[in-house]
Amino acid sequence: MLSQIRPAIVMIGLFTALTGLVYPLAITGVAQLAMPTQANGSLIEGDGTVIGSTLIGQNFVSDRYFHGRPSATTAPDPADPSKTTDAPYNASNSMGSNLGPTSKKLVDRVNAAIEAEFAAGRIDVVAADAVTTSASGLDPHISPQFALAQASAVAKARNLSEMQVRALVEANTEGRVLGVIGEPRVNVLLLNMALDRLK
Template identity: 80%
Template sequence: MLAQLRPAIVMIALFSLLTGLAYPLAITAIAQLAFKDNANGSLIERDGVTIGSRLIGQNFTSARYFHGRPSATVAPDPEDSSKTIDAPYNAANSGGSNLGPTSKKLVDRVDAAIEAEFAAGRIDVVAADAATASASGLDPHISPQFALAQAPAVAAARKLTPARVQALVEARIEQRVAGVIGEPRVNVLELNLALDELR
C-alpha cells in the first residue's frame, strides 16, 4: 500500500509546487518586467497620491467635470444586510444590473438618465452610453459623442470657451486598438485631470 501512496503523494507535492508556486511567481515576474503599469492596476498618481485608475471609472457629480456612463453597481444596505442599494462605481461589487429589455426598472432607469442629462443642459442628443450602464458598471470610458455633447455645459461651469473644451476632448479620443478592435473612446478620469490643468 505504501508503494502505491508514495507516487501519489510525490505527484501532489510536485504539482502543488509547480502550479501553486512556480507558475504564479513566473507569471508575476514576467508581468512586472514586461507590463509593470498594467500589472499594478494602471494607477494614476498626482503629487505622490493615487487618485484613480485608468481601468476603473469614478462617479463625477460636479457640473465642472465630465460624467461617465451610468453605473449599475450595488452595495449592501447598511440598515438591512439582506438588501442592496445603488452604489455607483463600487469597485468591490462589479457587475451589470442583469435587467432585460422588458424590465420596467431598466426602462425607468434609462428614462431618468435621459431626463437628468437634458435637465442639466449637458446634452441635446443622447448617446447610448449616456443612458445605459456597462456590463461591469465600472467602465472608465465614454464615447466621443457623449463627451462632446457634455463639452458646452462643462465649459459654461468653468467659464471657458466651448471650443477650448471641445478641443481638449478631441485631443483625448483613443482610437480602436490596431485600427479594428473596440470603438473610439475617451477616458473620463484622464479627461477631467486634463481639464483641471487648463488655465
C-alpha cells in the same frame, strides 16, 4: 495500495506547487519587468497621492467635470446589511444590472436616466452610453459622442469656451486598437485631469 497513494500525493503536491506558486510568481515577475505600470493597476498619481486608475471608472458628480456612464454596482446598505444600495463604481462588487432588453425595470431606468440628463441641462443629445451601464459597472471610458454632448455644460461651469473643451475631448479621444479593434473612446479620468490643467 500504498504504492498507488504515494505517487498520487506526490503529484498533487508537485502540481499544487507548480500551478499555485511557481507559475503565478513567474507571471507576476515577467509582468513587473515587461509592463510594470499595467501590472500594478495602471494607477495615476498626483502630488504623490494615487488619484485613480485608467482601468476603473470614478463617479464624478460636479458639473465642472465630465461624467462617466452609469454604474450598476451596489454595496451593503449601512442601515440594513441584508439589503443593498447603489454604490457607483464599487470595484469590490463589479457587475452589471443583468436586466435583459425586454425588462420593464431596465426600460424604466433608461427612460428616467434620459429625462434626468435633459433636466440637468448637461447634454443636448443622448448617446447610448449616457444612460446604459457596462457589464462590469466599472467602465472608465465613454464614447466621444457622450463626451462632446457634455462639452457645453462643462465649458459653462468652468467659464471656458466650448471650442476649448471640445478640442480637449478630441485630443483625448483614443482610436481603435490596431485601427480595427473596438470603438473610439475617451477615458473620463484622463479627460478630467486634462481639464484641470487648462488655464
